Amino acid sequence: xxxxxxxxxxxxxxxxxxxxxxxxxxxxxxxxxxxxxxxxxxxxxxxxxxxxxxxxxxxxxxxxxxxxxxxxxxxxxxxxxxxxxxxxxxxxxxxxxxxxxxxxxxxxxxxxxxxxxxxxxxxxxxxxxxxxxxxxxxxxxxxxxxxxxxxxxxxxxxxxxxxxxxxxxxxxxxxxxxxxxxxxxxxxxxxxxxxxxxxxxxxxxxxxxxxxxxxxxxxxxxxxxxxxxxxxxxxxxxxxxxxxxxxxxxxxxxxxxxxxxxxxxxxxxxxxxxxxxxxxxxxxxxxxxxxxxxxxxxxxxxxxxxxxxxxxxxxxxxxxxxxxxxxxxxxxxxxxxxxxxxxxxxxxxxxxxxxxxxxxxxxxxxxxxxxxxxxxxxxxxxxxxxxxxxxxxxxxxxxxxxxxxxxxxxxxxxxxxxxxxxxxxxxxxxxxxxxxxxxxxxxxxxxxxxxxxxxxxxxxxxxxxxxxxxxxxxxxxxxxxxxxxxxxxxxxxxxxxxxxxxxxxxxxxxxxxxxxxxxxxxxxxxxxxxxxxxxxxxxxxxxxxxxxxxxxxxxxxxxxxxxxxxxxxxxxxxxxxxxxxxxxxxxxxxxxxxxxxxxxxxxxxxxxxxxxxxxxxxxxxxxxxxxxxxxxxxxxxxxxxxxxxxxxxxxxxxxxxxxxxxxxxxxxxxxxxxxxxxxxxxxxxxxxxxxxxxxxxxxxxxxxxxxxxxxxxxxxxxxxxxxxxxxxxxxxxxxxxxxxxxxxxxxxxxxxxxxxxxxxxxxxxxxxxxxxxxxxxxxxxxxxxxxxxxxxxxxxxxxxxxxxxxxxxxxxxxxxxxxxxxxxxxxxxxxxxxxxxxxxxxxxxxxxxxxxx
DNA sequence: CAGTGAGCGAGCTTCCGCTTGACTT
Numbered sequence: 027x028x029x030x031x032x033x034x035x036x037x038x039x040x041x042x043x044x045x046x047x048x049x050x051x052x053x054x055x056x057x058x059x060x061x062x063x064x065x066x067x068x069x070x071x072x073x074x075x076x077x078x079x080x081x082x083x084x085x086x087x088x089x090x091x092x093x094x095x096x097x098x099x100x101x102x103x104x105x106x107x108x109x110x111x112x113x114x115x116x117x118x119x120x121x122x123x124x125x126x127x128x129x130x131x132x133x134x135x136x137x138x139x140x141x142x143x144x145x146x147x148x149x150x151x152x153x154x155x156x157x158x159x160x161x162x163x164x165x166x167x168x169x170x171x172x173x174x175x176x177x178x179x180x181x182x183x184x185x186x187x188x189x190x191x192x193x194x195x196x197x198x199x200x201x202x203x204x205x206x207x208x209x210x211x212x213x214x215x216x217x218x219x220x221x222x223x224x225x226x227x228x229x230x231x232x233x234x235x236x237x238x239x240x241x242x243x244x245x246x247x248x249x250x251x252x253x254x255x256x257x258x259x260x261x262x263x264x265x266x267x268x269x270x271x272x273x274x275x276x277x278x279x280x281x282x283x284x285x286x287x288x289x290x291x292x293x294x295x296x297x298x299x300x301x302x303x304x305x306x307x308x309x310x311x312x313x314x315x316x317x318x319x320x321x322x323x324x325x326x327x328x329x330x331x332x333x334x335x336x337x338x339x340x341x342x343x344x345x346x347x348x349x350x351x352x353x354x355x356x357x358x359x360x361x362x363x364x365x366x367x368x369x370x371x372x373x374x375x376x377x378x379x380x381x382x383x384x385x386x387x388x389x390x391x392x393x394x395x396x397x398x399x400x401x402x403x404x405x406x407x408x409x410x411x412x413x414x415x416x417x418x419x420x421x422x423x424x425x426x427x428x429x430x431x432x433x434x435x436x437x438x439x440x441x442x443x444x445x446x447x448x449x450x451x452x453x454x455x456x457x458x459x460x461x462x463x464x465x466x467x468x469x470x471x472x473x474x475x476x477x478x479x480x481x482x483x484x485x486x487x488x489x490x491x492x493x494x495x496x497x498x499x500x501x502x503x504x505x506x507x508x509x510x511x512x513x514x515x516x517x518x519x520x521x522x523x524x525x526x527x528x529x530x531x532x533x534x535x536x537x538x539x540x541x542x543x544x545x546x547x548x549x550x551x552x553x554x555x556x557x558x559x560x561x562x563x564x565x566x567x568x569x570x571x572x573x574x575x576x577x578x579x580x581x582x583x584x585x586x587x588x589x590x591x592x593x594x595x596x597x598x599x600x601x602x603x604x605x606x607x608x609x610x611x612x613x614x615x616x617x618x619x620x621x622x623x624x625x626x627x628x629x630x631x632x633x634x635x636x637x638x639x640x641x642x643x644x645x646x647x648x649x650x651x652x653x654x655x656x657x658x659x660x661x662x663x664x665x666x667x668x669x670x671x672x673x674x675x676x677x678x679x680x681x682x683x684x685x686x687x688x689x690x691x692x693x694x695x696x697x698x699x700x701x702x703x704x705x706x707x708x709x710x711x712x713x714x715x716x717x718x719x720x721x722x723x724x725x726x727x728x729x730x731x732x733x734x735x736x737x738x739x740x741x742x743x744x745x746x747x748x749x750x751x752x753x754x755x756x757x758x759x760x761x762x763x764x765x766x767x768x769x770x771x772x773x774x775x776x777x778x779x780x781x782x783x784x785x786x787x788x789x790x791x792x793x794x795x796x797x798x799x800x801x802x803x804x805x806x807x808x809x810x811x812x813x814x815x816x817x818x819x820x821x822x823x824x825x826x827x828x829x830x831x832x833x834x835x836x837x838x839x840x841x842x843x844x845x846x847x848x849x850x851x852x853x854x855x856x857x858x859x860x861x862x863x864x865x866x867x868x869x870x871x872x873x874x875x876x877x878x879x
Numbered sequence: 880c881a882g883t884g885a886g887c888g889a890g891c892t893t894c895c896g897c898t899t900g901a902c903t904t
Binding site: 437 | 880881882883884885891892893894895896897898899900903904
């Protein structure tokens with residue numbers, strides 16, 4: 027039935043071919059809306075619609091200094107609306123008091139949050155609403171607009187920005203003859219004044235491209251997610267961006283699992299030059315497969331003559347990296363400063379709000395003329411003219427919209443800033459990267475010395491690199507994820523001559539294993555998504571958060587395993603063979619898929635290859651571009667997509683299966699003779715014994731949660747059955763039983779109504795009474811330390827010291843004690859007053875958005 | 880923080896992109 031939408035053996039389909047659910051449908055999806063001459067009608071209609079917005083009269087209509095012409099009224103003369111309040115503040119300074127500048131804080135209108143909000147029957151008409159947290163802002167803007175003679179819509183120049191302007195136009199009830207649309211690319215006085223002089227219309231083609239993007243994402247997200255709720259687990263989600271992000275991680279994990287490590291011997295010799303003391307280290311230019319080969323080679327070397335047969339010197343140039351975009355900033359801040367993607371963005375936001383850097387959500391590598399000029403000046407002043415080189419960078423990433431500049435300091439000359447240590451570090455990184463991007467190439471000389479062996483095959487080679495002119499390297503050196511990428515770097519070689527005969531000091535062959543593919547880090551995932559043109563600068567950090575919130579992936583702490591490797595050394599005393607141990611495969615903070623992520627991914631791959639295709643976003647972006655160019659109607663593009671997508675949704679929904687997606691039968695329980703399953707339950711992966719629906723069986727099935735590190739893909743019947751031994755009685759302590767179990771937050775002990783976590787080093791299945799008692803006593807000790815004070819007359823109240831400082835615990839709730847109060851001196855009344863004050867404050871009502879903390 | 884989960888049932892969950900707050904539990 028679904029044969030024709032089954033994953034096609036890993037090939038990336040160029041368009042939507044071979045994924046068409048039913049025979050006879052148009053395979054080329056958007057083929058019939060490709061640019062054709064006959065489509066001008068729609069374009070003209072829209073153009074006509076918006077001619078009324080004042081195409082002709084908008085240009086040069088408003089004189090810049092119209093003071094004398096205008097009557098003195100209380101009316102504000104000009105209202106400018108931008109997207110960001112920080113930007114508004116800056117611009118207001120440039121424009122003077124004739125202009126009031128306000129911010130829309132991004133979009134002011136969107137599809138309803140709780141409903142599908144797309145009228146499929148009526149040409150995909152979107153149902154927009156003003157979100158609750160924007161209502162107050164919108165009424166303020168409306169009042170200001172009414173009170174202004176001219177409203178200037180100055181949102182960004184990209185698709186989303188154009189839509190923001192259009193929504194403002196509609197929602198604020200603006201009039202064509204008093205509304206202007208302007209854009210500027212840098213926040214300087216000249217650029218803004220120039221923008222004011224050259225207003226244009228709202229580009230409805232661009233707006234429609236945005237509506238298409240919005241509607242498509244809603245269709246995908248809101249039609250796929252409910253399928254997952256039914257087939258896998260409630261409250262899951264799927265989407266054009268997040269599902270592909272999960273796919274990348276799942277597939278990488280599979281590559282790692284399938285990876286077979288191979289070993290080979292790397293041979294390194296230390297030679298002594300004819301002067302009798304200088305050493306030269308060189309590596310054999312081939313690797314040896316087996317130990318036998320190593321032994322043969324080393325014994326040949328014992329009697330061999332080693333001669334320098336070649337010295338080559340080659341100049342090498344290195345060029346600086348372009349200035350930062352959001353994605354490259356996130357990568358470098360992770361590599362150099364160890365910041366997470368969201369940390370980087372928060373710190374950058376503060377720098378931006380303090381006016382220290384340009385906007386931090388950008389995909390552009392472009393620098394403004396102003397920035398180019400000041401960078402040049404800074405380089406000439408500090409390093410001299412041989413260090414300067416004018417460079418212009420071009421954005422290569424797919425789907426870039428380039429509404430902003432690259433991320434750079436607002437004032438490049440400004441080397442020192444005030445702020446937190448983190449802010450200073452990030453600022454320094456941004457500044458150095460910006461300056462380096464306008465600096466000269468570094469020049470290096472790479473020397474390769476080759477040493478021949480008269481008895482055996484191969485040559486020993488030494489590579490060294492010397493910087494002859496540091497150029498941009500004086501300021502900035504881009505890091506790489508691959509640590510052992512350039513070993514030659516900075517390696518100085520001794521002076522030698524061709525024909526010199528060397529004696530060996532020692533020759534060592536070390537067994538090395540080929541490396542499995544690396545797991546994604548947050549930053550490397552962002553880089554991959556950007557390469558694929560999936561997601562935008564404003565969504566990289568939230569997307570990573572989402573796939574973790576849904577528990578599709580976790581930041582892993584994989585413990586490494588130990589392995590031994592062989593080392594064979596030839597010294598004047600003979601050949602020595604030793605074994606050494608190393609840890610491998612350890613991974614901290616890398617992204618690892620969970621069972622849920624894997625099951626959801628496999629399910630989506632089975633049915634929805636259409637949206638799971640790595641090229642899906644790139645393909646629809648092409649369609650959005652043609653809408654923006656006025657060559658296609660947005661509703662037709664969406665219709666083409668929907669006619670293809672929705673039937674698959676219906677088919678996937680109609681599948682009636684006995685078992686849930688990802689369910690696996692492990693075998694039979696020897697005690698009851700009932701089947702044992704693993705599957706994704708309401709609370710995650712679990713094992714189940716028996717099925718209640720069989721006959722009138724009064725016996726309910728039994729359930730157990732999988733432990734950390736176990737997977738429904740790999741767990742065995744024995745391991746699964748072991749889980750049913752929990753909760754388990756460990757023994758008695760102080761007359762009360764001690765039990766061990768696994769709960770929501772991991773393994774724990776229970777004793778006398780109190781809970782104690784079991785650390786990773788111990789297992790609840792095997793923990794002994796002695797170990798348990800030690801844990802209980804350690805917990806008591808810790809509690810005693812955190813205890814500060816108790817009142818006899820109020821046994822439910824206690825002053826304690828916690829992670830966030832001193833607090834009062836009272837009736838199951840905690841209340842923070844302010845810094846200026848000494849907790850030990852507090853009286854009962856002090857405490858009650860504090861509790862009273864805290865409960866009067868409007869408690870945080872925003873519980874809905876952050877259910878899992 | 881804490882051992883959840885078989886159903887005659889109520890109602891909820893969800894997307895991607897723009898943008899900042901209020902929170903210090």
